[in-house]
Amino acid sequence: MSSIDTILQKDVLDRESILRLIAVRDPEQIELIRSAANRTLLENCGNKVFYRGLVEFSNVCISDCYYCGIRKSNHGVNRYTLSEQDILEAAQWCAEQGYGSLVLQSGERTDRTFTDLVERVVKKIKECTVSPKLPDGLGITLCIGEQEPEVYRRLFAAGAHRYLLRVETTNPQLFRSIHPPQQTLESRVRCLEILKQIGFQVGTGVMIGLPGQTLEHLVDDLLFFRDRDIDMVGMGPYIVHSDTEMKQYKVSVEAQRDEILTRSLLMIALCRLVLKDVNIAATTALQTIKENGRELGLDFGANVIMPQLTPLEVRKDYLLYEDKPCVDENREQCRGCLERRIRSVGREVGFDQWGDSLHFRKKVNGPGRS
Numbered sequence: 117m118s119s120i121d122t123i124l125q126k127d128v129l130d131r132e133s134i135l136r137l138i139a140v141r142d143p144e145q146i147e148l149i150r151s152a153a154n155r156t157l158l159e160n161c162g163n164k165v166f167y168r169g170l171v172e173f174s175n176v177c178i179s180d181c182y183y184c185g186i187r188k189s190n191h192g193v194n195r196y197t198l199s200e201q202d203i204l205e206a207a208q209w210c211a212e213q214g215y216g217s218l219v220l221q222s223g224e225r226t227d228r229t230f231t232d233l234v235e236r237v238v239k240k241i242k243e244c245t246v247s248p249k250l251p252d253g254l255g256i257t258l259c260i261g262e263q264e265p266e267v268y269r270r271l272f273a274a275g276a277h278r279y280l281l282r283v284e285t286t287n288p289q290l291f292r293s294i295h296p297p298q299q300t301l302e303s304r305v306r307c308l309e310i311l312k313q314i315g316f317q318v319g320t321g322v323m324i325g326l327p328g329q330t331l332e333h334l335v336d337d338l339l340f341f342r343d344r345d346i347d348m349v350g351m352g353p354y355i356v357h358s359d360t361e362m363k364q365y366k367v368s369v370e371a372q373r374d375e376i377l378t379r380s381l382l383m384i385a386l387c388r389l390v391l392k393d394v395n396i397a398a399t400t401a402l403q404t405i406k407e408n409g410r411e412l413g414l415d416f417g418a419n420v421i422m423p424q425l426t427p428l429e430v431r432k433d434y435l436l437y438e439d440k441p442c443v444d445e446n447r448e449q450c451r452g453c454l455e456r457r458i459r460s461v462g463r464e465v466g467f468d469q470w471g472d473s474l475h476f477r478k479k480v481n482g483p484g485r486s
């Protein structure tokens with residue numbers, strides 16, 4: 117059997133090698149994986165960390181995912197939708213700070229009032245954020261769930277150019293165990309295909325530490341990202357919310373915190389080693405299970421961070437999971453704190469740029485012209 121060292125020297129990792137690496141628990145060997153991922157990151161993407169200002173503009177949701185705190189059956193949630201003006205104000209602030217991109221995230225809704233609001237807001241953000249530093253306005257990522265192809269087309273035409281839709285897990289049985297029957301993995305995968313055909317930079321991701329999830333499942337998730345030619349990845353630990361269908365797992369999931377953190381960091385590192393030039397986010401959920409979780413994420417190969425821009429008044433109503441950090445920090449505090457965290461791990465912030473996925477750019481421009 118080859119050593120971890122030998123495996124890390126290969127340029128292309130097969131399933132068996134990835135499985136060996138994700139099972140590593142010896143700290144020295146984990147460090148070898150981390151430093152290999154870091155090298156791959158620097159070689160393929162450089163030292164910069166890109167910001168995506170996060171606006172959680174509505175927590176109204178028609179879906180009922182068993183793990184999620186804002187699922188429609190949770191009647192304890194105070195539901196809100198920000199006004200167009202509030203969203204535009206956040207976008208303008210984002211552009212002024214030099215955060216080159218914005219993420220508009222919400223619960224899932226498919227009614228025309230909602231999709232019209234998003235379309236209108238996207239158009240206006242593009243108009244109001246054009247400046248000498250951002251000649252094409254802010255980069256816009258949408259994260260508003262499964263929609264009809266026609267809606268995706270309208271939103272792309274309006275000026276959104278990235279779309280995030282997590283598959284949560286690529287294992288059909290595990291997917292079924294965390295969603296109601298009308299939500300299917302096939303439908304999510306179909307959406308990802310359509311988004312790609314339309315021309316979006318497409319992001320997906322999974323939760324790590326789901327009850328019943330094995331290391332094999334996680335390796336298959338990485339291979340799915342590779343084989344589906346995904347441009348951006350956002351993954352994070354599963355954290356139990358007490359007002360959900362899966363609350364019975366609270367004690368067992370919390371007892372495995374360290375293991376889930378290790379798995380999450382190894383998933384980032386292996387994603388970097390396997391996919392190389394994609395954008396990978398150091399997600400807020402990482403910071404929930406470990407104070408310096410996001411910095412660790414950067415150290416293991418992530419290159420994107422999402423500073424909070426959701427107005428403080430509603431932030432506590434957008435709790436997908438419990439103990440979400442930064443719910444009482446305003447956006448200025450958030451800005452200073454993040455920059456310190458990024459510098460603490462020897463990285464730089466990529467201000468005033470979209471920070472597009474190089475993987476996507478190479479597909480569009482051809483190799484060597486990123």
Ligand code: 5AD
Nearest residue numbers: 183184282353354355356357436437
């Ligand atoms: N723990 C961790 N992540 C969660 N998400 C939703 N609920 C939870 C939870 N309890 C993630 C899902 C979703 C994204 C917006 O938030 O992956 O796609």
